[in-house]
Every structure is written in C-alpha cells, then in structure tokens.
Amino acid sequence: LPRKLSYFFVFLGFVFVLLHLDFINVVVKILPSGYIKARLDSYINYSNFAGRIGVNIGILIRVIIFVLFSHLGYQRLKIEQDLYYLLLNGFLVSLLFFLFFNNTNIIAHRLAYGFREFQILIIPFLFSKVKRNERVFIIPVLGLYTLFLLYRMLNQPDVSHLFNYHLNFF
Secondary structure: OOHHHHHHHHHHHHHHHHOOOOHHHHHHHHOOOOHHHHHHHHHHHOOOOOOOOOOOHHHHHHHHHHHHHHHHHHHHHOOOHHHHHHHHHHHHHHHHHHHHOOOOHHHHHHHHHHHHOOHHHHHHHHHHHOOHHHHHHHHHHHHHHHHHHHHHHHOOOOOHHHHOOOOOOO
C-alpha cells in the first residue's frame, strides 16, 4: 500500500478504538451459522478474554516502529525490495487486525500475532541501518519497548507464578 494510505488505515483503526466501534460483531452477524460463528460468539460473549483492550503502550510503540520502517524505505535500509514490502505490509496487517478487532481481546491478539512477529526482523533492520545521529531516538524507543514487553510478561496474572523463584538453602 502507499504510505499515506497505510497511515490513513492506521488512523482509522485508532478511530475505531477510541469510539469503541465493534467491527467483530458486524462480522459475526454476516457469517452463516456454523462452527466458526459459534466459536466467535463464544469468544465475544463468554470468554475471559472478551473485553476491549483500548490504546496501550504496546500498540503505540508498534505504530512508531511501523512509521519509522515505512519512512526510511528499502533503499535507505538496504533491504531487498520484496523483503521490505513483505515485512512492511505484514506488520501493517498486524496493526490493522489489532486496531479493528480491539473490542475483543482474544480475537485482536490471535489475528495479529503471526504478522506482529515481523517486528523481530524489522527492529534489527532499524537499529543497524540508521544513521548514528538518529540512533538517539531509536535506541530509547526500542529499549522502552523491550522493558515493557519483559514487564508485561513477568506480571501477567496467568503466568506470573511460573517466574516466582525462591532459593531455600535450609
């Protein structure tokens, strides 16, 4: 997609989040009866993960990463054009899934998850290919994002007990 159109869709996704527009319920109403509709209905109405997410630091940092990556372009990053557009568009799909399906936590995360992992490849490209004077901005953003992800992982109620280590010598 052209850069301006990508930014427009991301902006539109934020409008959906801020106005609490529920895109998933429209999708469920359109679907014919069957397993997929029943599964989505259970996610929306009966799941512990059915609540809305809203705007959080994770999505804001991913948008910053997307904007930096799209702004720098494949020539400046010295990436093969096909790989660049695969990463850029995949990451955009992840952002859009997360924003448009934001009212249902589990749907937003599951749809976006595979494409979101493109950031594993994008972040090193950003870090290694930018000019030295631009690293002043990029290093703190990536550092904060890393700390945020680590903090979130260690403090999730479902898994925090797995990281609670005790050393008992006696």
